[in-house]
Ligand SMILES: Nc1ncnc2c1ncn2[C@@H]1O[C@H](COP(=O)(O)OP(=O)(O)OP(=O)(O)O)[C@@H](O)[C@H]1O
């Protein structure tokens with residue numbers, strides 16, 4: 001188990017002891033005029049440190065939109081996103097980039113690894129932007145690859161890896177910085193059942209052993225079963241939110 | 249931050265070897281073509297101006313007819329006479345020598361050898377005017393000139409072709425229908441600025457040529473050597489007035505003769521080679537531009553991939569300026585590398601080609617710098633600006649880019 005490294009505090013002090021994440025009446029509108037579409041219609045959400053949350057819901061219900069906002073990759077149209085007491089929607093581009101750099105890990109549905117770049121280089125990329133020295137970068141990248149069981153594949157490029165292996169490299173890249181929160185948008189969407197369960201075991205282990213808060217979008221109830229809490233989206237709203245195992 | 253950008257840029261170059269290679273290639277071809285062309289052109293210009301300097305200083309040439317404009321056809325204009333040369337000699341001050349001359353192209357025979365060459369009839373002033381020196385023998389005397397004796401002085405090429413290893417002075421040539429004794433051999437002058445062999449010549453007294461070959465008293469041109477202290481423009485103005493008077497040209501009529509001085513010829517010729525250099529340079533600049541377009545294509549084709557790459561970098565926490573710095577370093581590194589290779593290649597090619605073309609290799613720092621800066625600009629513009637557009641997107645938009 002690794003202690004949380006203390007980042008060179010890019011964040012101003014927050015509002016005090018609150019939830020890790022709070023969404024308050026968040027909306028997101030795409031397009032303009034007749035093409036206007038409201039993907040989120042007022043989402044309220046709280047996530048506490050150490051949670052493992054699965055986000056479910058029909059296609060087009062706004063899951064990815066919400067994840068992108070939570071990952072500071074996108075800005076809400078209205079409403080507030082408070083991360084550790086900090087109003088993200090009021091931050092500058094650079095401040096949000098620093099939030100991503102020091103607190104967030106994001107796993108995309110489409111992997112999004114750098115082509116023709118070895119697994120090791122892909123994984124150490126976030127550390128490069130943190131200005132870590134070479135030796136530390138390599139050590140931590142190897143450690144992350146170890147955690148996803150790909151230590152012996154570090155010299156391989158994405159084209160030489162299977163889909164499951166690529167997804168695990170992507171997860172290694174997301175956790176190499178020891179993020180506070182790991183956001184994964186359909187991490188098993190492109191994988192067969194066996195690989196999917198392996199990825200889930202990995203996420204559970206990260207959540208349990210390292211205390212990383214995990215937020216994961218999935219369509220598959222089998223995968224959602226690994227989470228401690230399940231949030232259902234419907235038409236851009238939170239439709240249901242319950243602890244796993246409880247009745248709907 | 250700069251170091252990590254450098255590292256990232258070098259990684260990107262290594263990762264996309266083919267793209268990097270093509271980018272460099274485009275710049276190398278353009279840069280080396282421009283520099284080589286301009287360098288060789290400069291060498292050629294130097295050759296021409298050197299040769300003109302060897303022509304002899306301040307030579308003024310007078311010909312019947314106008315070179316340009318109406319009356320351009322010299323056939324219509326009346327010829328000069330020997331008396332014109334004499335009048336110029338006596339009435340215009342500051343002249344070294346005046347040589348009336350007439351040329352014929354003829355085949356000359358010596359023993360079993362024959363050779364086609366230019367035969368000039370003139371006075372001994374011809375040797376002064378043309379800066380000729382003797383390699384052996386003598387030039388014709390006053391008496392020989394007046395009597396129109398069959399004697400001649402031959403150029404080095406004619407000597408070599410007709411006499412080979414044999415002594416030339418004292419030999420008797422058969423020129424057309426008469427025999428002519430060789431009394432002297434001219435020292436070699438080599439090629440003229442126009443690329444003609446100046447040593448391929450035979451000079452004989454004007455009288456001899458007129459009597460035996462042309463059968464009239466005409467002189468086809470007057471060669472005037474202006475003294476170093478005299479003002480060439482003044483001399484030319486005086487010449488013009490004198491000839492107009494002698495040829496009875498009314499004030500409202502145009503000249504029916506033309507006066508050229510070597511300075512003009514020199515200017516015209518160096519002007520021509522300069523134009524050639526500029527033309528070659530322009531052609532080469534087009535290749536530099538084509539190279540640039542090639543680079544632009546490569547960059548645009550890869551823009552989708554690069555936009556996604558930028559999206560990934562932004563998503564994991566890169567700042568916009570870090571991404572931009574990386575792409576700037578990458579573009580500058582590639583174009584600088586291409587520029588340097590291009591300059592080295594151009595130097596090698598110029599040295600080699602200069603040897604083949606027999607022109608001197610003149611290193612021109614200006615064009616090297618210009619081509620280098622241009623290639624750097626191309627690299628930066630086409631490598632950096634698409635990246636800048638991408639880096640300003642929200643990470644999620646850049647990632648979604650198709
Ligand atoms: N960039 C965009 N421009 C316009 N509309 C968009 C954009 N992104 C998403 N949408 C729309 O917003 C709605 C919500 O999209 P989102 O991707 O959040 O759904 P989702 O719940 O993740 O669906 P899925 O399960 O299919 O991934 C969809 O109707 C989609 O068409």
Ligand SMILES: [Mg+2]
Nearest residue numbers: 063064065185
């Ligand atoms: Mg989605």
